[in-house]
Amino acid sequence: MQDRFLKSVAKLPEPLATAIVPILNKDFAGHIDAQQLEQLQTASKMELNELLLALLPIAAALARPPISDFHVGAIAKGKSGDIYMGANIELPGEALFHSVHAEQSAISHAWLSGESIIEDIIVNASPCGHCRQFINELVEGAKVNIHLPLQKVEPLSHYLPYAFGPSDLNITEPLLTKQQHTLTLDSNDPMIIEGLDHAGLSYAPYTKTYAAVVLETKDGATYCGRYAENAAFNPSMQPMQMALSTMARHNRDFSEINRAVLIESSKGVISLVGAAMDALHSVAAVELEHIVVEPE
Numbered sequence: 001m002q003d004r005f006l007k008s009v010a011k012l013p014e015p016l017a018t019a020i021v022p023i024l025n026k027d028f029a030g031h032i033d034a035q036q037l038e039q040l041q042t043a044s045k046m047e048l049n050e051l052l053l054a055l056l057p058i059a060a061a062l063a064r065p066p067i068s069d070f071h072v073g074a075i076a077k078g079k080s081g082d083i084y085m086g087a088n089i090e091l092p093g094e095a096l097f098h099s100v101h102a103e104q105s106a107i108s109h110a111w112l113s114g115e116s117i118i119e120d121i122i123v124n125a126s127p128c129g130h131c132r133q134f135i136n137e138l139v140e141g142a143k144v145n146i147h148l149p150l151q152k153v154e155p156l157s158h159y160l161p162y163a164f165g166p167s168d169l170n171i172t173e174p175l176l177t178k179q180q181h182t183l184t185l186d187s188n189d190p191m192i193i194e195g196l197d198h199a200g201l202s203y204a205p206y207t208k209t210y211a212a213v214v215l216e217t218k219d220g221a222t223y224c225g226r227y228a229e230n231a232a233f234n235p236s237m238q239p240m241q242m243a244l245s246t247m248a249r250h251n252r253d254f255s256e257i258n259r260a261v262l263i264e265s266s267k268g269v270i271s272l273v274g275a276a277m278d279a280l281h282s283v284a285a286v287e288l289e290h291i292v293v294e295p296e
């Protein structure tokens, strides 16, 4: 089991702790598939909703909050039945808007893993307004069930009545709708090829700035983030933040970043390069490679 989970596992009821230890092996990065979840349910004799709440300390152990020391853990449950953990990240010395909320981290984890509908979000602290908005931007967002430790399960619409969302800007395909934008560049650099794929899957209906970030560590492992825009603009999740959140879930230190690439479409009305550089430089002494690609 990874050391970062020792304290959280110690707090779990014994049968659940015993059953989860093998899952928390060195490769664990916050994903528990439907079959494993069923095994945990059998072993712990817990109702599914009870089990999901019991798993939150594991999700919270993924957090990196050097400013607040407030560890938030969230779980997004996809239509497939798999669950995806996420946690908050704060960037040392940088403006607070660079922070990633646990709910965004869990949602982006599900999205990067190919989920097209998120049915439930489980979180250990009441979701802030920004997260309620982010959830409302998803496919069937108003219907996402919100699970909190001391509250009965309610759909997002209970927590965010009279909501603003993509339809107010005449966007009919919300976040998580399959994207396929063609960005091609003649390159045989594996990091750039990976980045082009992710940029093509990014979600940017308001600016068309399709973008992705790929971070590489010295051992050759790569961690990706795609741009996820919001109709409410400010809660949009930057590709650098999403990539850092992927790295944190994989238990990698940001100082291990060896190479960082931002790919973005030349036809977008904004550029994410300044924001991406600020975020990157707060955690790693690496220059950002900025690659601008002509969409087809």
Ligand SMILES: O=c1ccn([C@H]2C[C@H](O)[C@@H](CO)O2)c(=O)[nH]1
Residues within 6 Å of the ligand: 065, 068, 070, 072, 087, 088, 089, 090, 099, 100, 101, 102, 103, 125, 126, 127, 128, 129, 131
């Ligand atoms: O809904 C919320 C509210 C706050 N936080 C994080 C952001 C920041 O890192 C810390 C303090 O606000 O908690 C979340 O992850 N989700």
Ligand SMILES: [Zn+2]
Residues within 6 Å of the ligand: 101, 102, 103, 127, 128, 129, 130, 131, 132
């Ligand atoms: Zn929040």
